Amino acid sequence: MGILDRLFGGRFTLPPPQETTVSDAAIMRELHPYRPGLKAFAQAILAGTPEDERARLIRRVLRKYGSGEDPTTALVEGVLDVDRGQKLEHLALLGVDWKGFDGFEYLAPCLVRACGVQETYAYQHEGELSMPQVLARFDQWLAAFGKRYLHLNTGGDEYVGFIVDSDRVETTIELAQQAGVEVSLDSF
Template identity: 60%
Template sequence: MGILDRLFGGRFTMPPPEETNLSASAIMKELRPGPTDPARKKALEAFTQGLLAVVPEKEGARLVRRVMRRYAMGDDACGALTDGLLEGSKPQKLEHLVLMSVDWKAFDVFEYQAPCLVSANGLKEPYVYVRNGASSMPEVLAEFDRWLIRFDKRYLHLDSGSDNYDGFIVDADRVEETIELAGRAGIKVSLENF
């Protein structure tokens, strides 16, 4: 303030900032959003655990904690799920890939991740992607879903609100149950891409 005072010839005066007697934890409570809906929180945890059921128990528990921590910090359910599994310093491991995320033109990423996703879901037959020049990513994902039907599996699309195509594999007989549970958690999931 002294520099500004001298710069403006003494015409720059400002009252001192107001002091607060709130503790640091009280300030953090004010900055965080309101309490989360317990039913939605429970549904998100159940959905995440169901998604990670194919992952070894210790790794699955770690990822569930990451997702729930993101949700507790104020992320919406879908953001907590995608950020918890895909972002940060310790996301899901490639050998335990359950949520795949590919850009609209990242055919090479799909070619690399799809076999890992298939393997992590317990399918013994490897998936081999052959790119034909005319296919768009939605067409590629639809073809991938048709390939999975032979093994009583389906590829569900997750509406993350980003430009990426996010999705995961579920058993064909659990599609409706998974969509309903995701809806209770506040996440849009469908057999059709978004």
Template identity: 60%
Template sequence: MGILDRLFGGRFTMPPPEETNLSASAIMKELRPERSDPTQKKALETFAQALVAVVPEKEGARLVRRVMRRYAMGDDAPSALAEGFLNDPKGQKLATLVLLSVEWQGYDVFEYQAPYLVRASGLKEPYAYVREDASSMPEVLDKFDQWLARFGKRYLHLDCTGDNYEGVIVDTERLEEIIELAGRAGIKASLESF
């Protein structure tokens, strides 16, 4: 302030900054948007817990905490789920893959991750993907769903991000329950790709 005061000949004055006695957590609460529906938060937590029911308990609890932390930081439910599970450095481990995310031409990623997803869902039968040149990614995922149907499982598409195809493997008898949980959490879920 002394340099500016000398430059402007004593005409530059600025009032001292206002002090606050708010805690850091109170300031962060003011900066975060307020959630209007606490039932959606509980529904998201229940949905995430249903998805991780097939992985070891400690890993599942860690992933659910990550999803809920992202939601508390202001992400909407689909983004919180995708970021919580798919964040590369701290997201889901390959051995306990729950949420598959592939790009529209992510055939190599699908070929690599689909066997891990199948194994993590509890199936003993190995999945071998054979790439066909004319197949689009929705067709590949549809054939994957047909293969899973033989074992009492289905591939459920989730609308989490606009660019990728995300989905999970669920038991056929729990399909309607999982779709309902997703809807209550604010996440679109369907057997058809989005």
């Protein structure tokens, strides 16, 4: 700036910045508009986990969101992290690859048990169904117990979802919209 200032006769001086009357909370709301909705949505998904575990995972999700991730990525990475994410005995969010039949076979019974269904879910991969078809059959099986499997749109080739009570499907979808996350009964 010094050289330009001398070349053009001192015309490059800027006035001091004006003080803003906006609070820090208002600035954070503007920068992270989905934070309250994301917190409520994460609490709804993690409702079956113990209080301390739920609080830890919600802090992880909000930290990821605060660092610049979009709400869906923050939720998925915060909860499904292999090292610091959810524990298997409190599984709330299921994530499998488009050919992750082995992972589904292992994780689906854990998810069913964690959501409170006493009956054991048994899946054997037969090779003829695609992952969306497997998940649709899983949803049909859950419907007999008053539960539904909701799919979360990650924008990738993985299938991520969670189980909710049948009477809470619409409420959960509305919470997801407030969080900036796309959720549906049908796979994406």
